[in-house]
Amino acid sequence: xTLPFVFLSLYVVALLAIGVVAARRAGRSPEDYFLAGSGLGxxxxxxALFGTNCTPFVLVGVPGLAYHxxxxxxxxxxxxxxxxxxxxxxxxxxxxxxxARRLGALTPAELYARLLDHRGVGWALFAVFFLYTLPYMxxxxxxxxxxxxxxxxxxxxxxxxxxxxxxxxxxYTSLGGMRATAWTNVLQxxxxxxxxxxxxxxxxxxxxxxxxxxxxxxxxxxxxxxxxPNHGLYGGGALLSWSLVISLTVISFPHMLVRLIAxxxxxSIRRVALLYPFALVALWLPAVLLGLLxxxxxxxxxxxxxxxxxxxxxxxVLPPTLGALGLVAVLAAVMSTLDAQLLTLGSMLSxxxxxxxxxxxxxxxxxxxxxxxxxxxxxVVWRYVPGSIFSSAAVAFSGYVTxxxxxxxxxxxxxxxxxxxxxxxxxxxxxxxxxxxxAEGPAxxxxxxxxxxxxxGAFGFLAATLGTIAGSWLWPRRAVSPSxxxxxxxRKGGPPLA
Amino acid sequence: xxxxxxxxxxxGAQGKPAVYQGALVSWTAxxxxxxxxxxxxxxxxxxxxxxxxxxxxxxxxxxxxQAVFWFLPGELAFRLLWVALATVWLFFFSALVWRxxxxxxxxxxxxx
Numbered sequence: 001x002t003l004p005f006v007f008l009s010l011y012v013v014a015l016l017a018i019g020v021v022a023a024r025r026a027g028r029s030p031e032d033y034f035l036a037g038s039g040l041g042x043x044x045x046x047x048a049l050f051g052t053n054c055t056p057f058v059l060v061g062v063p064g065l066a067y068h069x070x071x072x073x074x075x076x077x078x079x080x081x082x083x084x085x086x087x088x089x090x091x092x093x094x095x096x097x098x099x100a101r102r103l104g105a106l107t108p109a110e111l112y113a114r115l116l117d118h119r120g121v122g123w124a125l126f127a128v129f130f131l132y133t134l135p136y137m138x139x140x141x142x143x144x145x146x147x148x149x150x151x152x153x154x155x156x157x158x159x160x161x162x163x164x165x166x167x168x169x170x171x172y173t174s175l176g177g178m179r180a181t182a183w184t185n186v187l188q189x190x191x192x193x194x195x196x197x198x199x200x201x202x203x204x205x206x207x208x209x210x211x212x213x214x215x216x217x218x219x220x221x222x223x224x225x226x227x228x229p230n231h232g233l234y235g236g237g238a239l240l241s242w243s244l245v246i247s248l249t250v251i252s253f254p255h256m257l258v259r260l261i262a263x264x265x266x267x268s269i270r271r272v273a274l275l276y277p278f279a280l281v282a283l284w285l286p287a288v289l290l291g292l293l294x295x296x297x298x299x300x301x302x303x304x305x306x307x308x309x310x311x312x313x314x315x316x317v318l319p320p321t322l323g324a325l326g327l328v329a330v331l332a333a334v335m336s337t338l339d340a341q342l343l344t345l346g347s348m349l350s351x352x353x354x355x356x357x358x359x360x361x362x363x364x365x366x367x368x369x370x371x372x373x374x375x376x377x378x379x380v381v382w383r384y385v386p387g388s389i390f391s392s393a394a395v396a397f398s399g400y401v402t403x404x405x406x407x408x409x410x411x412x413x414x415x416x417x418x419x420x421x422x423x424x425x426x427x428x429x430x431x432x433x434x435x436x437x438x439a440e441g442p443a444x445x446x447x448x449x450x451x452x453x454x455x456x457g458a459f460g461f462l463a464a465t466l467g468t469i470a471g472s473w474l475w476p477r478r479a480v481s482p483s484x485x486x487x488x489x490x491r492k493g494g495p496p497l498a
Numbered sequence: 499x500x501x502x503x504x505x506x507x508x509x510g511a512q513g514k515p516a517v518y519q520g521a522l523v524s525w526t527a528x529x530x531x532x533x534x535x536x537x538x539x540x541x542x543x544x545x546x547x548x549x550x551x552x553x554x555x556x557x558x559x560x561x562x563x564q565a566v567f568w569f570l571p572g573e574l575a576f577r578l579l580w581v582a583l584a585t586v587w588l589f590f591f592s593a594l595v596w597r598x599x600x601x602x603x604x605x606x607x608x609x610x
Contacts, residue, residue: 065508075576079584090591090592090599215569218571227571266559267604274585
């Protein structure tokens with residue numbers, strides 16, 4: 001029990017040190033605090049995006065799924081996102097960064113409000129982002145708190161573990177803003193990716209290597225664990241719609257989009273996109289292999305018991321020093337996402353909901369206070385709103401996908417209007433929640449096919465697309481009135497909206 | 499930049515999108531850089547067709563559990579090969595399409 005907490009203490013000290021250094025480097029402008037001065041170069045941008053993208057679900061949940069479903073888990077997710085995420089960086093990230101600079105926007109909601117010349121679009125976008133991000137953040141806190149609880153053998157109650165995680169992420173985020181979160185993501189990403197690769201390598205060597213493990217697993221159920229089935233999520237409409245959801249949802253995370261907006265230059269985004277597939281394989285392949293190793297070593301786990309595979313391998317198979325790093329790796333994955341979410345939601349509250357502050361320092365201070373408010377809301381959702389980690393995350397993923405048509409068309413279709421944006425968001429979310437209500441079965445609603453074998457997220461996406469296009473035709477872009485233009489562009493750095 | 503609708507493959511890969519005045523040129527034509535240029539519609543067709551092929555194989559190909567490469571099961575070997583091909587596709591896409599959208603003044607931007 002001692003060694004993991006020694007590593008944990010070192011990790012906490014490192015995070016706070018980075019936060020302090022980032023705070024000293026930071027200027028006093030909102031752009032510096034919220035976007036690191038729009039200066040994220042390729043390496044930091046890559047680690048910031050990848051660290052933010054990867055949650056404890058990959059480290060803990062994926063081995064648990066692979067324990068039951070085998071190698072198919074890798075094929076279900078990695079290939080399609082390895083192509084989809086880089087393409088979405090091009091389709092949305094590249095023009096979003098360009099337009100954000102042109103319009104002086106610091107948050108995704110602010111960007112689209114300015115692009116479409118309608119504050120209501122910003123408020124609606126903020127509301128949808130908030131609706132899906134808060135429960136998603138609560139799942140991260142839950143995952144981290146559980147890890148601390150088990151690592152301390154029950155000595156650290158869940159409520160204290162979760163509070164510690166939230167408080168620490170809030171502290172270094174408040175100190176250094178986006179710069180602190182990006183720098184800490186470099187450390188965190190290196191930690192959890194390094195751990196996963198080492199664990200899969202060392203773990204298999206302890207039992208005769210991967211060839212022996214595959215040979216033994218090939219004899220289980222006629223090799224079912226080493227092939228892709230054609231039922232459930234792995235075939236037909238469910239496979240198609242899951243592929244759609246998983247590949248389009250990432251760019252629709254506000255905390256991902258804002259990092260692309262903060263890129264130093266356009267080539268940085270392209271370089272990151274070309275690196276992304278390699279990183280996905282480097283993280284997901286060990287996660288799936290650990291699940292298979294767990295199946296080989298600890299057969300007989302039922303249902304969600306398989307989520308313990310990560311902890312079992314860390315504690316019983318890996319050498320003590322490496323195994324002790326497992327706890328830090330999970331917490332790194334938790335915090336690398338949580339810090340970006342805290343900062344992004346705080347910045348949106350500060351710039352999209354409130355009236356613009358007249359002073360740069362006031363705006364930054366307000367961003368810090370709103371980070372605290374968001375952390376408090378996450379705590380409440382985590383403690384008092386029921387819902388399993390898996391179902392909350394799946395609903396959030398499906399919900400974000402309803403924003404994809406607006407995020408794309410708002411930047412790349414000149415006819416896209418505020419009316420279309422609002423209609424798309426309303427219709428997409430209406431269709432999604434109606435379908436979620438129709439879903440029946442033991443699996444989470446967002447993962448249950450409803451009509452024609454398609455998942456609710458696919459219907460949300462289709463309805464949002466139709467709503468955005470139809471709404472833009474029905475309510476075309478209006479000419480900008482001087483009063484609206486002046487109101488919206490009165491925010492610092494914002495040129496006229498016309 | 500896109501007015502002529504042509505892509506100079508070699509120059510594009512070096513970050514210098516070709517600019518032509520006038521209509522489409524044959525894909526065997528030579529640019530003033532001396533490199534072979536391909537009509538943009540053909541480039542786009544090749545990219546879209548290959549992407550469709552990749553996607554179709556992702557959805558419809560499901561190898562069995564037998565080891566096909568050393569000890570790698572067919573399913574894993576196929577998905578890894580797929581990601582490798584997707585990465586190659588992305589490289590061509592970035593050279594032929596993506597770079598044309600980047601502001602010229604940022605083409606050789608520095609790092610942090």
